[in-house]
Amino acid sequence: MARAPIGRQQLLDAARDELVRGNGVMELGALTRRAGLSTGALYHHFGSKSGLLAAIYDAFYGGLGHAIADAHLPAEADWAVREHERTRRFVAYHFADPLAPVLLDRTALDPQLTELEAVYVQNMSDNAADNIRRGQARGQLPADIDPDSAGAFVIGGLRHGIAQQLRITPPPGPDLATERLWRPTAAALGIT
Template sequence: MARPPIGRQQLLDAARDELVRGNGVMELSALTRRTGLSTGALYHHFGSKSGLLAAIYDGFYAALRHALADAHLPPDADWGIREHERTRRFVAYHFGEPLAPILLDRTALDPQLIEFEAVYIQGLIDDAADNIRRGQALGQLPADLDPDCAGAYVIGGLRHGIARQLRATPPPTPDRATEQLWRLTAAALGTA
């Protein structure tokens, strides 16, 4: 009896598992052995190894943006309470995502993905800058902050801070990591 074809999502899941298993290294031969597919089938779905990695990045960052979305935050809370919760969600996402330590410890897994990753990071920075503008409009953040510069500072700090937390031995609890990162963020933005 023939095995049913493996779909695109199953290939992505298998590739993610290979990246985690290989600590950021994914050999297509190992992936094809694991899935029982030919390399041609992978190329059919993703065009190239870079296309497969781009789809993995896309899933990682789309899920992160979803986890941080305003819809998940207390609607009537002041800016600091909302952003503390957003920081908690940021930490929880990264602590729960096996790919996070791999993706945060490398500029990109493939040289062709450097620009792709930069677009995602810029999207996070833009979201942070807009969010800082909202805090300023509410009078809950200093008006003299440059939101674009502050947004870049916060996202860069959070990315590198969480990468450091994930590498710590033993790693801190998510609650402790949240408090450390929020404390730094609040101080940088003048809310502490």
């Protein structure tokens, strides 16, 4: 009986599992054995191991972007209330995804992905800066804060802070982690 062709998503799922089990190390031989496929199928869908890892990054950061999108936040709330909820959603997303500690604790899973990861972080920082500008325009954040520096500070702090919270044994849970990360974020942005 012929095996049904393995699709792109099945390869992504198997690779994610392999990365989690291997704490960021993914050997193609182990991946192909676990998924029951040939390396040819992998190259057909992704072109290379780096292509597969790039697709995993895309899915992770795409999911994060969706989780923290404005559409999920209280539309009429003041800036601090909205951003507290965005922070809660940011933290909850990382706590719910077993791949998050691997991605946050490694500079990049593959040297070719360092630039890709830097682009994701820069985009998040730019979005945070734009968001800070909106808060300033509404008079809900101090006007003397540089939005670009503050956006980079907030995103960098959240990423490293979540990684630190995920390393605690046992982990504190997303609600406590959110509060631990929101307080220094709010302080840095002059929110009282």
